[in-house]
Amino acid sequence: MPAPPRPGAATGADPVDVRGFGARLTAPLLMGSLLNPLNTTMISTALVAIGHAFGIGATDTAWLISVLYLASAVAQPVLGKLADVIGPRRVFLAGLVVVTASGLVGALAPGFGLLIVSRLLLGIGTSAAYPAAMAVLRDESRRVGRITPRPVLARLSFAALGSAAVGPALGGLLVTVVGWRGIFAVNVPVALLAFAVTLRWIPADPPREPGAGRRAPKLSPDPLGIGLFSAALTVLVFFLLGLAHPRWWLLAPLAVLTAALLRWQLRSPQPFIDVRMLAGNGALLRTYLRHGLSYLLIYCVMYGYTQWLEEARGYSSGHTGLLMLPMSLTALLCSLLGARTRTLRAPLTLACVLLTAGSAVLVFLSGDTPLAVLLLAGACFGIPQGLIGTSNQAAVQAYAPPESIGSAAGLQRTAQYLGAIAASSLIALAYADAASDSGLHLMAAVSAALGVLLFVLTVTDRALRAHS
Incomplete structure (x- = not known):
């Protein structure tokens, strides 16, 4: 069966027709995909x-943020590659x-060290989804002979963005009702x-052997490439985490x-990361850069602002979660609106303006x-947060080779988590041992400057103009 048309290509299918992509197929995918974003933000109101x-x-508590992002940044493209090679259902x-194991370890942990282990396992496990x-x-698109309908992709994006958006509020509720261990136990x-x-509704993985009618040639996981990538990324993260010294x-x-x-x-016949493809695919590279920088700013607020509300303003975890509720609700609404728009440049430009404006507001906050x-x-x-996630996901769908969509999607998340790691480093640098007004202002000023840079990168991107 021939490969389906590229996302965005003209087809005779109704764009809202989702036959072949029913609820039984998508429901497990949505459930699994919400776990990583939920856990990246849910802990923000439990750190104190x-x-x-x-x-x-x-x-010290910043390590609970960073270790999950380190594990996720490495594991997302690795598990995406394995999904392309051995089958996504297995992964x-x-x-x-x-x-499940990570949730049990965290809920029963007698010491802080095991919480670090729990978050490490959680980053690896949730990165598969x-x-x-x-x-x-x-694979379903190949089976039915047409592209994945945009409403289906919108639901996947909504699950990720929605769970990340409600994470602070849910975390505050769990800490208030059952204590911080509920943040870990809820994953089980x-x-x-x-x-x-998944066992009941997701079909078995199609054959990966050459000539099986599903894929040719057979892909290789490239273990040496995975090992070098993981080692290099780990060293980079440890450098970023120690920016204070x-x-x-x-x-x-x-x-x-x-x-x-x-x-x-460059030498491998089937590389883990197709460097030649990326070098010739500036649109995809710029999407990764834009995505990582955007989430650096978003996570500065997700973690830095919530810590300031609790330690400098004296709000409880529950009250802080409620204060973050407007952010959660607007993110949910705009993720739906972003999924419905047919353009990329306009929503991304608006997002840049608001990120810069929001950072400027934080500069003037006080007790x-x-x-x-x-x-x-x-x-x-x-x-x-709502506009960026859906728009950049659509950009990856448009610019990445279809046969490598698993690893391409994983690299998008890697860019996001590198931004989050940089955000946690900036927060640790600004706050030291406790959140303060001056630390918040420093973090916000840096974020505003980066927001201006993000705006310039977005409005000058020629590939985005083609989707205007």
């Missing part, structure tokens, strides 16, 4: 409670098993339910590992700022 429980400060199910889901949809029933419905010596092994990775990927202004500041970041 965890710090008090173990007698540690913001610098999806294995990830849910790891999520999104790239595997994209590969499942690709969700993962088990997703596992059960830079460990410049890490740049030497980073340079060596990066050079070795590039050399091997006596009215509550209405605090709510407005959060809402300014909710709109971009």
Whole structure:
């Protein structure tokens, strides 16, 4: 069967027709895909409670953020590649098993070290869902002979964005009702339910052998490429996490590992990362850059602003979650609106303007700022969060090779998590041991400057003009 048309290509199919992509296929994918974004933001309103429980400060609790992003940044493209090679259903199910284990470890952890282990496992396990889901949809598209309908992609995006958006509010509720351990325990029933419905409703992986009628030639996982990529990314993350006291010596092994990775990927007949394709695909590279920079700004608010509300303004975890509710609701609404638009440039440009404006508002917050202004500041970041996620997902669908959509989607998430890691580093640099007005203002000023840069990158992108 020939490969389906590229996303965005003209077809005779009704764009809202989702036959072949029914609820039984998409429901497990949505359940699994919400776990990673939910856990990236849900813990934001539990950091102070965890710090008090173990007698540690913001610098230490920042590791709970960073370790999940480190694991996710490495695992997303790796598991996406494995989904392309051995089958997405297998990878999806294995990830849910790891999520269940991580939830049990975190809920029962007697010390802070095991919480780090739990978040590491959680990052690996939840990273399987999104790239595997994209590969499942690709296989279904090949089976029925047409592209994945945009409403189906919109639901996948909505699940990710919606769960990330409601994470702070849900986290605040769990901490208030059952304590911070509920942040970890809630993953267990969700993962088990997703596992059960996946076994029942997701079809078995199609054959990957040459001549089987599904794919040719047979793909290779490229273990050396995966190992070099993982090592280089890990070194980069450790350098970013220590920006308060830079460990410049890490740049030497980073340079060596990066050079070795590039050399091997250029020589490998089936590379883990197709460097030649990326070098000739500026639109896809710019999408990754834009996505990572956008989420750097979003996560500065998701973590830095919530910590300031609790430590500097004295709000409880529950109240902080409620204060972040306008951001959550606007993100949910705008993720739906972003999925309906047929353009890319307009929603991304609007998102850049609002990210810059929201950062500027944070520069002027203080202990006596009215509550209405605090709510407005959060809402300014909710709109971009909804628009950016759906628009950049559509861009990856448009620009990435269909046969590598799993690894391409994983690299998109890697860019997002590198932005989040940079955000946690900036927060740790600004706050040191406790959130303060001056630390918030420093973080906001840097974010505003980066917002201007993001705006310039977006409006000057010629590929986006073609989708205007």
